[in-house]
Amino acid sequence: MTGRQIAVTGLGMVTPAGSCVDETWRRVCEGGTTEAAPHPGLVGMPVDFCASVGEFDTSAVGRRNLYRLDRFVQFMLAAAHEAVTDAGLSAAEWDGPRVGVVIGxxxxxxxxWEKQLRRLVEQGPQGVSPLMIPMVTPSSVAGEVALALGVKGPSMVVSTACASGATAIVVARDLLASGQCDIVITGGTEAANTPLTVSAFANLGTxxxxxxxxxxxxxxxxADRDGFVMAEGAAVLVLERAEHAAARGRRPRALLAGCGSASEAHHPTAPHPEGVGASQALKAALRNADLAAHDIDHVNAHGTSxxxxxxxxxxxxxxxxxxxPLVTSTKGVLGHMLGAAGAVEAALTVLAMGQSTVPPTANLQEPAPGIDLNLVSKTASRQPVRAALSNSFGFGGHNVVLAFRTT
Known part of the structure; x- marks a missing residue:
């Protein structure tokens, strides 16, 4: 890419497959079935199952904060703590104004929202929590990460539907490339396995x-797919300017070589039949990364089902x-984490490179007619991955492709 090299030095995850990076990676590589089951909160809904996060380490959240932070913030705080630790960083040692937070x-x-609306209906206005606004506002997650880690540089949340986590990584890259930050904690989070959200997606036919x-x-x-599975979770990538990582003796897991973004201006929910925006984003990512098409060994597809x-x-x-190139969709195991998906899949792409292993696409028995890809199924494929792409697409025509390469 033009400008400064961007290093990925830390990863953190909370997903339906595990409460940390290692657990999630192991389960994704096994690739057996979807981490989905009936959910007690969805009884009587048109779709009564989803992929949910189980128990996870809430020590980074703090017992006193559990009651005042929505689940999507709790996931992010846990993932951010793991990623910062993995990067060998300490909030007590870094230069706070040179560190940023960008979350999708x-x-x-x-x-x-749903809980407080029920209280309004059942108890009247006096039943609504005074903490509701800071609990539901998307921007609160970036503020809570900054508060927990002593980050005093730029702090923001971006939203591009199911491409949000990937878009956050693009914005984080730009903060580093421009010289505004030395380190950016970036990723995505979502916790929307609720009756209202599931009913809406079900009625939409997705x-x-x-x-x-x-x-x-x-x-x-x-060939037998019929829609995606709702899921929740979070992932964090710690990005640094490569020279900053080198100065502290940290070897990157991978380099974020380039990014491409494009809007289709086609339809509120449906992709363009020819994938105009996706093609444009992929081409831009390759150009930005100074990679040729034949350099790509692996694609972590958006692959929603x-x-x-x-x-x-x-x-x-x-x-x-x-x-x-080898193609997989890890949503076969994890389901679709909406705004967190792009970050989770970017992290899994980095792991695929580091482990020289491409996970299989779970539940893939027979590719649908017309799908002519080198799909990994049944078992993981073990081979070197020197350069890889992670695709993320969202309602509204948002298309983001991230390009990674080895160091």
Whole structure:
């Protein structure tokens, strides 16, 4: 890329597959079935299952803060703590004004919204918590991370639907490349497994209806797919200017080599049939990273398990990368984490490079007709990954592609 090199020096995750990076990576590489099950809060809903985060380490949240922070913020604080530790950084030692926070989130505190609305209806205005506004506002997650870690540089939340986590990484890269920051804590978070949100997506026709078999409901690129599985979670990447990492003797996990973003201006929810925006973003990412198409060894696809997205994305990948890099969708295991998905999948792409392992696409039995990709299925593929792409697309025509390469 032009300008400064950007290093990925730390990762953190909280997902339905595990409460940390190692647990999530192990489960994704096993690639058996979807981490989905019936949810007690969805009883009676048109879709009654989702992929939920189980127990996770809340020590970074703090016992006194658990009652005042929505779940989407709690996930992010846990992931940020793991990522900063993984990067070998300490809030007590860094230069706070040179550190930034950029988080992607599509929905905000919808769990709190729904809970407080019920209280309003049942108890009247006096039943509504005075803490509701800071609990539900998407921007609160960046503020809480900054507060917890002593970050005094730029702090913000970006929202581009299901591309939010990837867009946050793009913005973080720009803060580093411009010289405004030495370190940026970036990623995405979402906790929207609620009756209102699930009902809306179900009525839109985007969710899988496999209520009797949720473990096999998320089937990216499969001929028998019928929609995505709602999920929740968070991921954080610690990005640094490469010279800053080198000065403290830190070897990067990978380099964020380039980014590409594009809008389709086509439809509020449907992708362009020819994937115009996705193609433009992919081309821009390659150009920004100074990579040729044939340099790409692996693509972590957006791969939602919806009929439209998978066909369009497959067409774009096969057209733009005709040499046939290894393609996977980790949503087969994790479900679709909406605004967190792009960050989770970027982190998994970095791990694939570091581990020379591409995880399989869970539940992929037979690719749908017309999908001509070098799909990894059944078992992980172990081979060197020198350069890789992570695709993220969102409602409203948001398209983001991140390019990573080895150091």
């Amino acid at each position: 989130c599509g929905m905000g505190g919808v769990t709190t 969710l899988s209806q496999r209520c009797g078999d949720p473990a096999r409901a998320s089937r990216p690129f499969d 919806t009929v439209l997205n998978d066909h369009v994305e497959a067409r774009v990948i096969s057209r733009m990368l005709p040499h046939g």
